[in-house]
Amino acid sequence: MSSSIEARLPTGASRSSPGRTHEVTNQPPPLVGHDASADPALLTALVREGAGWHTDALRRLGRLAGTEQARRWAEEADRFPPELRTHDRYGNRVDEVDFHPSWHALLEVAVREGLTGAPWRDPRPGAHVARAANILVWGTVEQGHLCPVSMTYAVVPALRAAPDLAARYEPLLASRIYDPGLRPPEGKAGLLAGMGMTEKQGGSDVRANTTTATPAADGTYRLRGHKWFTSAPMNDVFLVLAQAPGGLSCFWVPRVLPDGSRNTFRIQRLKDKLGNRSNASSEPEFDDTVAWLVGAEGRGVRVIIEMVAMTRLDASLGSAAGMRAAVTAAAHHVRHRRAFGTRLIDAPLMRNVLADLALESEAATTLVLRVAGAVDRAARGDRDEQAFKRLATAVAKYWVCKRAPGVAAEALECLGGNGYVEESGMPRLYREAPLNGIWEGSGNVNALDVLRALDREPDGLDALSRQIEAARGADARLDRAWDRLRAQLPKAAADPFAARRVVERLALVMQGSLLVRHAPPAVADAFCASRLAGDGGLAFGTLPSGVDVAGILDRIASVDTPTDSVGDIRHGQDDGRISL
Known part of the structure; x- marks a missing residue:
């Protein structure tokens, strides 16, 4: 039978011919191996806004952002979203969220590169601009992990309304060490922060919040209520709005108390979102949750x-x-x-x-x-x-x-x-x-x-x-x-x-x-x-x-553009190594 089939094949054809339909032509090469900071608008603005000293570090981060490894981290963090574990195998409430290793890899880079708090640790002129440029570059890789990054950066000026708390925790919030896992905050090398503002009935109208804060004899408060959209629930500490006797107030809520016990932070569920899937967004419930007042009562907003x-x-x-x-x-x-x-x-x-x-x-x-x-x-x-x-x-x-x-x-x-x-x-x-x-x-x-x-x-x-x-x-x-x-x-x-x-x-x-x-x-x-x-x-x-x-x-850099020839910017040299 095979001989009769071969007899009917066109001249020059063979049984291997169909394989030619899988030859790939007219497709672009993978978008890897480029410098994600190679943007004259970005680089000139960096200098103009006072952070030209950060150029070399930004270019190094840009090359990491353009690697195949960074692209893989982003894809995996999105493809394997976080999973909620409310209880351990013995029935104990744990309220933990498990993330793919690629999520941790992305966060490790972000924290190490100062996206969470470098301007508070090293407030030289241009520090906030340098961090913003890092977001513009590293944010091209994956954005879900930037949620805890942003909240950690932003919590510092608010926390300064409680000078004692700021003195204890600001150095850890500004740390360049990523230290995941629920442990007492002051025993960690670095902290991530979040916020709990919105509730079901109010959304942006936070004055409609019903979560209560009752003063305790030891100077702390006890929270009772819920939040409707609290992202990154595995962060270490949170600023939370609640109704105190003096009105809507702001509170510092750690996931783990100083004695090592878990604070009550019951995660009811994780949101099933349109995007931002690598990042966990949750609905936490507070019940006799220990909290410290930040600022005066009634001044929460x-x-x-x-x-x-x-x-x-x-x-x-x-x-x-x-x-x-x-x-x-x-x-x-x-x-x-x-x-x-x-x-x-x-x-x-x-x-x-x-x-x-x-x-x-x-x-x-x-x-x-x-x-x-x-x-x-x-x-x-x-x-x-x-x-x-x-x-x-x-x-x-x-x-x-x-x-x-x-x-x-x-x-x-x-x-x-x-x-x-x-x-x-x-x-x-x-x-x-x-x-x-x-x-x-x-x-x-x-x-x-x-x-x-x-x-x-x-x-x-x-x-x-x-x-x-x-x-x-x-x-x-x-x-x-x-x-x-x-x-x-x-x-x-x-x-x-x-x-x-x-x-x-x-x-x-x-x-x-x-x-x-x-x-x-x-x-x-x-x-x-x-x-x-x-x-x-x-x-x-x-x-x-x-x-x-x-x-x-001409201002759009390509993979083929030399990374040291973008516009009129001049850059120093380094050894080009990129590693975690």
Whole structure:
């Protein structure tokens, strides 16, 4: 029978011919072996905002972020989500959450590189900017593990409302040693912190909380109640809001008490979330839970808002990092993929799409690092920057987080069907993208917060106005947009219905002023044309004809770009080794 089949085969064919259908052609190589910090917008802003001394360390982290190992950690942490163990084999309540080893590997790097608290341990000028740049780079790998990272960083200024607690625990919160496992906090080499604010009936309206705090004879309090969305429940300590006799107050709640016994922190269940799947988010219940007061009774919101302000900055950084990852993946694909006889990167409409995405990413990166610079200078007593920070943080949080889902979706589409499969990593970016717009205050909460700041804190608007006016005369489109917006701002607080529109325009003018002053003409011109002059559409890929697309695309580094030749930045040398 085999002979008769062979007789019917075409000339030159053989039984091995079908194997040729599995030869892989016209597919991009793996996106590994690159430097995730190779971004001129990021590197120049790092220097401009006062952290040029961090350049070499950032490049080292960028090379680690571009490795196959880092990519594998991210994939495994997402594919094998945390699991809740409420009891041990003997029936004892333990309330522990087990994570995949890749989660711990990601966190170990983050803590070691100072993402959890380096600015508090080494508050040199630019320290908060350096940390923000690290988030923008390491956040391109995986973002679920950045939740405990962010809360640990943000808890320090809030905890300082209780000087005795801060003196004991701040050095451990700022440690560069990752020390997982539930043990007495003061016996560990490093701590991770979380927060418990929202409840079923209130959500963002924390004054509707019903968890109670009863004073005890030993000076502590006893909490009883529940929380609806408390992430990273395996962290060591938490700031928790509860109703004390004097009103809503803030409390320090350790998972393990000084004597080694478990504090009551019953995890009812873990949330089954759209994205952020590597990170555990839980519903804890308190019942006679020991807690220490932070600040005065009745001042809980004022205390914890210090933590929320810092996590809002991190939400903006996380969204900007997601944009950077999405644009890098899209650019890598279209540089190597061919269709209809040409490389996708050479197709005019694809160039428009990719340039538009790159423009959005650069504007986001520039804005969030400017806010980080304000945080840094405010921490060193600059009152003008303190006023600017208050307003700019909320504006950036609203706008950058709003733009992230659209960037992720469009970048995914650049990969076509390849982008819709899990192996590409794009679905994980897409699922993650809406999260930062919800956490630490939804879009409406942040937009209304901006209106309150405009109404009650005129110093903030004055400081922001000076920043925008510094670009006066550089681009007529920016000047016109700012003049129109400035005329509306005095009445903005009286019209909450229009809050989102006002904050959107404020964000765009802020970004435009920064790009006009600091970005190349190709970037600034395209931004002002498409975002401020109305000469652009609602979808990405609608840049007007005549903009310098090549000048924008040249700023997207590729795997083939030498890591020491990005823009005009000059870097020191090291031995290039990357290890854990």
